[in-house]
Amino acid sequence: MLHAAPLVERSPADRTAPIVPLNEIALTGIFEISKILTAPTRLETTLANVVNLLQSFLQMRHGVVALLADDGIPDLAVGAGWSEGSDERYRGRLPQKAVDQIVATAMPLVAENIVTHPAFGPDDAVTLGASETTRVSFIGVPIRIDAKVVGTLTIDRVWDERSMYRLDFDVRLLTLVANLIGQTVKLHRVVAQDRERLMHESYRLQKELSELKPTRDRRRVHVEGIIGDSPALRGLLEKIAVVAKSNSTVLLRGESGTGKELIAKAIHELSPRAKRPFVKINCAALPESVLESELFGHEKGAFTGAVARRIGKFEEATGGTLLLDEISEMDVRLQSKLLRAIQERVIDRVGGTKPVPVDIRIIATSNRNLVDAVREGTFREDLLFRLNVVNLKIPPLRERPADILELAQHFVKKYAEANGVPLRPVSADARRVLSANRWQGNVRELENTMHRAVLMAQGDEIGPDAILTPDGDRLDLAKTPPAVAHATMAAEQVTRALVGRTVADVERDLILETLKHCLGNRTHAANILGISIRTLRNKLNEYSDGGIPIPPAGTPGEYPRMPMMGA
Numbered sequence: 001m002l003h004a005a006p007l008v009e010r011s012p013a014d015r016t017a018p019i020v021p022l023n024e025i026a027l028t029g030i031f032e033i034s035k036i037l038t039a040p041t042r043l044e045t046t047l048a049n050v051v052n053l054l055q056s057f058l059q060m061r062h063g064v065v066a067l068l069a070d071d072g073i074p075d076l077a078v079g080a081g082w083s084e085g086s087d088e089r090y091r092g093r094l095p096q097k098a099v100d101q102i103v104a105t106a107m108p109l110v111a112e113n114i115v116t117h118p119a120f121g122p123d124d125a126v127t128l129g130a131s132e133t134t135r136v137s138f139i140g141v142p143i144r145i146d147a148k149v150v151g152t153l154t155i156d157r158v159w160d161e162r163s164m165y166r167l168d169f170d171v172r173l174l175t176l177v178a179n180l181i182g183q184t185v186k187l188h189r190v191v192a193q194d195r196e197r198l199m200h201e202s203y204r205l206q207k208e209l210s211e212l213k214p215t216r217d218r219r220r221v222h223v224e225g226i227i228g229d230s231p232a233l234r235g236l237l238e239k240i241a242v243v244a245k246s247n248s249t250v251l252l253r254g255e256s257g258t259g260k261e262l263i264a265k266a267i268h269e270l271s272p273r274a275k276r277p278f279v280k281i282n283c284a285a286l287p288e289s290v291l292e293s294e295l296f297g298h299e300k301g302a303f304t305g306a307v308a309r310r311i312g313k314f315e316e317a318t319g320g321t322l323l324l325d326e327i328s329e330m331d332v333r334l335q336s337k338l339l340r341a342i343q344e345r346v347i348d349r350v351g352g353t354k355p356v357p358v359d360i361r362i363i364a365t366s367n368r369n370l371v372d373a374v375r376e377g378t379f380r381e382d383l384l385f386r387l388n389v390v391n392l393k394i395p396p397l398r399e400r401p402a403d404i405l406e407l408a409q410h411f412v413k414k415y416a417e418a419n420g421v422p423l424r425p426v427s428a429d430a431r432r433v434l435s436a437n438r439w440q441g442n443v444r445e446l447e448n449t450m451h452r453a454v455l456m457a458q459g460d461e462i463g464p465d466a467i468l469t470p471d472g473d474r475l476d477l478a479k480t481p482p483a484v485a486h487a488t489m490a491a492e493q494v495t496r497a498l499v500g501r502t503v504a505d506v507e508r509d510l511i512l513e514t515l516k517h518c519l520g521n522r523t524h525a526a527n528i529l530g531i532s533i534r535t536l537r538n539k540l541n542e543y544s545d546g547g548i549p550i551p552p553a554g555t556p557g558e559y560p561r562m563p564m565m566g567a
């Protein structure tokens with residue numbers, strides 16, 4: 001049978017000792033303190049909350065956490081009830097000589113009676129309220145970051161009989177709390193310095209970008225393979241030429257098909273890392289567990305099927321650039337691992353035991369608004385802060401119409417050569433159709449359209465009859481707004497056709513039709529459907545499990561529905 005552990009043996013002077021064993025109270029207290037210390041509140045509030053909690057299980061009258069100034073971070077003094085601007089109140093309670101001694105010796109200081117202790121003067125006795133009738137005890141312990149003393153945790157109490165046997169125990173307890181505080185302060189300082197550095201870097205680059213002189217006075221930036229001469233695109237290319245020289249993380253935003261990947265590659269090629277690898281990974285295309293090992297690699301035996309060690313994209317990109325495509329789709333748990341990799345420049349291979357240092361520049365793309373994603377709780381704010389040092393937006397094609405015809409011409413040439421057909425000019429009518437279209441799918445849609453046009457055009461010119469939608473309809477006719485009556489009728493017919501079907505059925509058809517329309521491109525389809533890629537993928541898995549054939553993931557330039565393309 002189990003016996004209850006004996007309580008601390010009580011001396012006659014000890015009658016008021018608590019019934020619950022001290023260790024248990026202390027353990028609960030420490031546990032609560034550790035929870036407070038990890039809360040994402042500002043440091044002063046966190047520390048004030050710690051003192052507050054200490055009061056609930058430690059015999060004490062006042063407690064103060066004081067931190068010394070360091071590396072541009074100001075000193076602080078907080079206690080229970082701290083509020084902005086009240087530091088002086090707490091600092092005034094600190095017996096200066098005693099605190100200096102704790103800092104200098106890096107040792108705890110215990111005074112059973114401050115009036116008789118050499119580290120306390122008459123002023124301290126007044127401040128701490130000691131008198132003939134009120135005996136005040138004091139305990140102070142150093143707060144350390146590694147070996148360095150960065151502050152003190154001090155308490156005072158009105159002495160009574162209990163004080164005697166608790167002093168030793170309480171010194172140990174306070175030392176433990178001070179160690180926890182030290183770790184928290186360290187973390188806060190690292191994060192604060194890091195934030196500061198990033199903000200500096202971001203400010204410097206954004207300033208440099210905003211001071212770029214008008215293009216007229218400067219040599220134009222030309223990047224092989226990037227077509228277009230609109231002011232918007234020219235401005236963007238000038239910016240990337242500046243940004244490329246730095247090592248900063250870049251976040252590229254832009255609708256699907258605007259050329260984010262192309263621009264990311266250009267940044268790499270204009271950077272000092274150009275001769276090293278450019279590696280890309282699509283964060284939306286893979287389930288979380290696979291993505292993790294793709295990113296960070298894995299050790300042999302890390303999971304079933306890991307028959308050999310494999311390095312991940314981070315290591316593959318060493319010395320070069322890693323493009324994290326569609327970062328908004330990354331699982332939140334993996335985001336924290338990514339944050340560590342970016343912040344500390346080390347990675348952990350799956351199943352690995354020691355961190356591996358990595359030297360890479362990161363470019364991330366997103367066609368979702370990451371600020372919204374942060375608000376929705378699907379994206380870590382600290383990761384966004386990290387990635388957002390330079391933020392570049394690629395304008396949609398409809399906002400730079402001057403690029404449309406030049407791009408169209410470029411794609412005609414490219415696909416005429418690739419397919420071995422003669423190069424033909426785009427007729428004036430066809431050019432009008434191209435210029436008037438809204439290009440929701442941006443450059444990718446234009447590219448696919450011109451690829452089709454090259455193959456479908458009859459005669460000496462590429463005319464409007466060759467400018468087709470993926471369904472084979474003429475783009476100009478498909479876009480003509482139908483007469484109102486016609487539209488109403490069509491809408492009625494559609495509704496009638498839907499009656500009797502389940503929402504799930506209709507949803508499935510809509511998803512699969514949209515996916516076919518997008519030639520299997522998941523990103524594009526999810527955009528049109530207004531759902532996340534993750535949701536789309538889950539739905540497709542569901543259908544596929546139910547035996548429904550799913551269009552394969554398409555890449556631009558592949559047309560699974562047009563047999564002549566295979567030739």
Ligand SMILES: Nc1ncnc2c1ncn2[C@@H]1O[C@H](COP(=O)(O)OP(=O)(O)OP(=O)(O)O)[C@@H](O)[C@H]1O
Pocket residue numbers: 225226227228254255256257258259260261262263367407443444447523524556
């Ligand atoms: N300015 C341009 N000049 C030449 N080709 C371009 C240009 N912009 C985009 N493209 C081409 O358009 C296609 C789509 O570009 P890219 O893959 O870079 O877009 P994206 O923004 O990454 O799209 P998504 O969000 O769907 O991944 C590619 O084939 C790319 O080469």
Ligand SMILES: [Mg+2]
Pocket residue numbers: 260261325365
């Ligand atoms: Mg892309």
